Amino acid sequence: MPSTYTPIATTTLGSPASVVSFTSISGSYTDLRLVSVYRGTSTGINCYPNSDFGSNKSWTAIRGTGTVAESSRNSSIAIQDYWQTVTNATGEFTVSKMDFMNYSNTTTFKTVLVRRDVTSAYTEAIVNLYRSTSALTSLGLYSASGNFDTGSTFTLYGVKSA
């Protein structure tokens, strides 16, 4: 059987950058998985699909800090994903996996599952909703303020079903 988990594109920052983008994403896969290993000079990583900055996203999250388990949500907002609420510790990189389910389906809104670990502070999971039936053709990752640091890596995979 052919491989169905294919690296589409990857970038490793050789210098600080505030934006990482993936464009011209092929519609030939079933799901996308974005694996990010990053650290920032500030909190936050915001994801904008299709350069869509409209208030048509929402999320529900659960987080464990080592002391408490907590849940939060936001609705009708411009960003996908969910702010990282702490700065990275020295030398620490956040690990994030985002699964964009049926991203090219033009019948459904897009549900995105996220697992993120800021190992010095918390572990969390998030479900995002992008209320658009458009196929997802680009992703922009924005540092909320400041930059992603040198050495941050972002890899986009395509998962293709039979």
Place this chain on the structure above:
Amino acid sequence: MLPSLIGVIASSGGAAVAGDFESIATVNVGSGGSATVTFTSIPSTYQHLQIRGITKSTASSSDFLYLRVNSDTGTNYSSHRIQGDGSSAAAFGFANQDQCWFGFAAGTSNTNIFGATVLDILDYANTNKNKTMRALHGVDYNGSGTVFAPFSNAWYSTSAITSITIYGASDIGQYSSFALYGIKG
């Protein structure tokens, strides 16, 4: 100062890794829905399985989806989950069940919205172990929603898993899609 920009033309990059993660079968639910989604004759040639699904119910409101393996209706399953609903976190666990969890399917009143689950079944063909599953699931309705992070299932049998059935109290709705993958060791 303008932000620096790293751009990647996604269609230009990356060679496939041959044969480590393979598609076994996909079920797309058609018009009218389906009571069950079943994968049968699952080969034992992989190390692990993964099911990736988007889930809709034929019910007006959300419906819980369950999973059984090898058509086993005995009380041989247990499940645990940590769940967030946007305001509080809670934990649930059930033992001696006749089914285990797959996650919520969005209801028909939630237009165009689907739940999503990525579920791993570890060492599914190993005949020396009971079987463990772990999954991430969520559904968001823009103002409400649920995320399971993660949840786990156990099936107390050393038999190799050769079939998987997913179902709800109501039928599974149109445009739901379930893809089964095999992961090589």
